[in-house]
Amino acid sequence: MAGFFISIEGGEGAGKTTQGNLLRERLAAAGYRVEFVHEPGGTDLGEDIRRWVKSSVKPLTPEAELFLFAAARAELVRRVIKPALDKGGIVLADRYADSTTAYQGYGRRLPMRAVESANNLATGGLWPDLTLLLDADPEAVLARARVQPSLGHGAGHRESTARNRGGEHDQQRFEQAGLAFHRRVREGFHAIARQQSERWAIVDAGESVEAVADELWRRVMERLQARATPLDASARLPGI
Ligand code: TYD
Secondary structure, three states, rough: OOOOOEEEEEEOOHHHHHHHHHHHHHHHHEOOOEEEEEOOOHHHHHHHHHHHHHHHOOOOHHHHHHHHHHHHHHHHHHHHHHHHHHHOOEEEEEHHHHHHHHHHHHHHOOOHHHHHHHHHHHOOOOOOOOEEEEEEHHHHHHHHHOOOOOOOOOOOOOOOOOOHOHHHHHHHHHHOOOOOHHHHHHHHHHHHHHHOOOOEEEEOOOOOHHHHHHHHHHHHHEEEEEEEEOOOOHHEEOOO
């Protein structure tokens, strides 16, 4: 695979989308060709699943959640991620299969072997070269969300993309799941990061937007520059 695959993970309200956008802009400005994808989403099926997941008032069963996220990912991997990597570009994913392990495995407590099987089938064995964990204390996220009228502000700032508006509903879902659930999700991310430490970089999401963005940029550059073969020249835009 000629390209470079980066995923951003973390709980709700950690600022993944804001930071993903900043990172994408910075990589593009440095001349890299970047495909930015959001899970679930990025394909026709994925967008329908996203709408369903984001708008369902009644919680889905954990098993149905597992299959829905896996179905969205199976499409995204084969139709978008893999082709972009094959062309030598950078793929930046706002959530990937580690979210399923953290949310459906640790959070919803589905058997880990079932979660692993679903992840392996959906990803076809394709895992990121680097996973950035935006680490935030769910209690702090919840407290902040109660002061500011919607969730998804990531470390005290606004998530600005249209797809992330509707924050009140996000907040409702977040509160409904309960603090214990979000703590298990956070612990899940940490557990995976401990098991696969070479792939993961943990960044404190509680710092300012600029400080977090700088730290993410530093981690990405470190990994990109450490590659045995530099990213394909074709990953750079013509003339840069
Ligand atoms: P997302 O839109 O990224 O939420 P946010 O931007 O608020 O962090 O993700 C939608 C929800 O789907 C979020 O609650 C996390 C959940 N999710 C899973 O439970 N499992 C998964 O595999 C994925 C990709 C998301």
